[in-house]
């Protein structure tokens with residue numbers, strides 16, 4: 001055992017020009033409680049901050065997954081450092097069950113998910129996630145499939161409005177969609193700076209709000225391009241199947257759409273709602289498949305937010321698996337927003 005869950009010194013396991021500071025790191029490790037000889041899955045390797053802390057906390061085995069090929073390449077050094085204990089896999093945590101099987105992990109003692117993008121992804125203008133640094137309008141974590149520019153330049157105006165309204169929770173989505181369609185008639189929108197400017201012209205620079213006016217629109221496009229909410233649901237369902245009795249699921253979210261899904265998933269699985277789904281027959285009681293580790297979400301303290309402003313919207317929720325069978329994979333009660341789109345990519 002490597003000294004009582006200390007996370008000291010584990011701040012930028014992989015590093016690089018833009019360092020990712022792990023959010024709620026000691027809380028994640030406490031919630032996970034790594035044990036010698038146990039098997040863990042880090043579904044969002046990023047810069048390896050959680051992975052390294054897990055490997056330092058106990059003499060355990062870890063499968064770390066990331067869909068970003070750059071994150072996996074940069075993690076090779078860590079994989080060498082922990083050779084025989086750390087396996088790095090490129091893939092999506094929604095496919096965690098298959099990835100685990102592929103790497104001979106039948107059941108896990110703990111699973112961590114730290115959602116969203118890393119500071120490296122945000123900081124590298126070429127990845128196109130940032131409205132602050134001009135770059136190609138890309139936003140694809142996996143570097144594959146349709147990009148944000150494909151969506152912005154091809155979607156019907158009402159579909160753009162829907163994506164921005166539902167996934168960005170942006171009140172002025174229709175006006176933004178209209179401005180996008182007007183702008184792209186003159187010239188395709190290919191740069192993050194151009195899109196940020198279009199949104200800013202519609203919303204104006206809000207002095208009462210510390211957020212950039214394009215924050216919500218960029219969030220919406222990023223979530224859409226990467227199918228992030230579907231991934232989250234798939235990851236939660238896979239975790240329920242993979243975790244053994246007593247194993248812990250620890251999820252760190254960064255906005256309300258994600259947090260609501262995790263909260264409802266754990267509430268339904270821990271018996272905190274009478275019926276897991278409105279489609280389930282009344283009176284059908286299932287044995288809880290999770291026990292809540294904390295009644296409320298954990299949030300960072302003022303000092304962490306001061307050190308790392310990116311942490312300010314973080315929420316940690318955790319569940320401990322029981323011996324009961326997994327619930328049927330029913331998403332209807334999880335509050336996943338539904339989009340009715342006519343555009344195809």
Ligand SMILES: C[S@@+](CC[C@H](N)C(=O)[O-])C[C@H]1O[C@@H](n2cnc3c(N)ncnc32)[C@H](O)[C@@H]1O
Pocket residue numbers: 020021022023043044045046047048049050051065066067068071091092093094114115116117118119141231232
């Ligand atoms: C917030 S960072 C994780 C940082 C990490 N906990 C650390 O301490 O360095 C999120 C990472 O998860 C990856 N990611 C996001 N969604 C994913 C998914 N569905 N499957 C696999 N990786 C994903 C991103 O590419 C990014 O590298």
